[in-house]
Amino acid sequence: MTEEQILARLLARDEGILAHVEAEWGPLATALAQRILQSPQDAEECLQDGLIALWDTVPPQRPDSLRAYFLSLVRNRALDVYRAEHREKRGGGVVPLALEELGDCAGPDSVEDRVGAKLLGEAVNRFLGSLPERDRDLFLHRYYFLEELPEIADFYRMTRHQVSVRLHRTRKKLKDYLKKEELL
């Protein structure tokens, strides 16, 4: 089933499509949530929350890429749960590391509103578009899919150090980019 067909069935309010979405994109979404939350049960809950959110928001949303949209719903949900559970402490897992690394290219204050958040998202996409493909891929593996370095290295048949160095360089470029865009 294509994304267009799935979207059409969502717009037609065909609840049965959610089972298809779960079967098709669930494993990836669950894996992502599990990396964030380190718990299969919590990850499963995020998946279900993501399905509900998909149902509730499409329509009126008509994402260009339904798959990416669904992944981001689950991801965001997992991050929200993570924040709620880990507000005052640093635990294990990749999220604290990712945050620490991204701290290299961020400031101390949070974006105040949704407009700011939207602008930041657009800027990040422009930045990603400016990168060589490999560097972009590595960045996304680390900070979107929140994968551990050995996992990324294995996928690309690189060493962990190579991945680490390239991510470091990309974060530096991101910082310069955000400064240039006056977002930092």
Next chain:
Amino acid sequence: MNADDLLQAVGETRAEYLDHAQTPPAASPRRVGSLGRRIALAAAVLALLAGTVYAAVTGLVTKERAVGPQWYEVYLEENPAAADAPEEILDHYLPARVPEGYVLQHASVDVKDGKTLEAKAEWVRPDLQMVVKETEDTELEDAETWFTNAEVRYFYRPLKAVSGIGAYVLENAFSDLNGADMDRVIKSEEQIDGVDYLVYTCPADSMPLWSDENTWYFWMDENRHYLYSMFFSEPVPREDRLAFLRSVAPVDDAAWDRVMNPDTVSAFNESITRWNAAHPEAMPIAPIRLYLPSLRPEGYDMSQQWYNYWPNASLEDIPVEQWLDRLEELHGLECVGSDMLHFHLAIQLDDGSGRYLGCREQNFISGHISPDGDPYSPAELLDLLESIGPDPFYKNSVMDRFTLDGKEILRMTWESSCEGRTSHFETWNFAAPDGSILELRFGDGGAEIPVSEELKIAFFRSIQEIDPAELTPGYITVGWH
């Protein structure tokens, strides 16, 4: 905007980027190993003479250029355009001959801006691969050597003290580091666009490391000091070489001074000290140190020594990438290339000025004078060396001082392993009558036949009888193979 916002913002990534990221890379010959940097054969030398800063830095420049690329790399998996016609590109850009003993490991061509090709090829000598152990802290892959027909830049700081010594220093350094048979090297001078070049044309097989003919261009300034050099190996056509020489920016002494000035060095060393203190669990970073001249006995065959002086323990034990990361973090020095300097890893660091600091894995090569602008006295130099301490890249290194014939000697011993054998080294640093510091280096070459104390003392005493003006920059390893 904090890190959390950024993490959230990454969640807005476009679908096509996500799709691409999840697409497994195309199968390609696995790199045997990489230090993450382009490595090519090059040579660098640093000599510090009393009152004078003399620095030579090798630079492997990976800049885009519109003329005859000399090294090639086909990113088949990254550049679909290249993947469409790899054979054509490879045929056009790869040299006709793979250096003897090497196997082509990786080749790439990257089209930039729709007009410029950056092409690279890398060769590996399989018999020189090293097995690298992995620890919790490092994950070095199998070390490898890369061979490319690369351009090399030398930045020679003129020896202001003695006019005309430039050529002398150059020739000896050239021979010393490359093992070149200087009797076969054809020396000439050439003027290109008003710039005087000293040209060394090295016939095929006149050096241990390159079987092809190669040509070196040393740029002379009006005082006939050599400030710059470029190295081309076949089959780069002459017109391409000339075009490249013309395209290179003139040496800017002001920029060079800025890079090499003592404030930069001192600030850098201070930041290293702070970092080391704050990170006791990490591999300490060696501060910039002085690499000092020593005596080479007349007729001593250096080339064989260096040819057998293969990558030392640093490639096995030292997280080079981590070290380089720290250099970037601490001082904004970006590694822009790395070379096998006679089988030592040499790194070129760009501080953004377009000039390079060169360093080897065991020390930094840089021009250096004392912070207050006056040259170090020998005693201060020894103190400085001692304060830096045994090089962290050496194994089992020990440093101490002793006195011999009324002269204070700073001694360091260490081990270096390669190809399954361990070599033991010892250096003696002491003051020469002219105020410079001399270094004698003794080594057993892995033969486990230690240099006797009597021989060390004999060498030491023989140096005292030699006019320091006859000393040549460089260093000597006395030992066996």
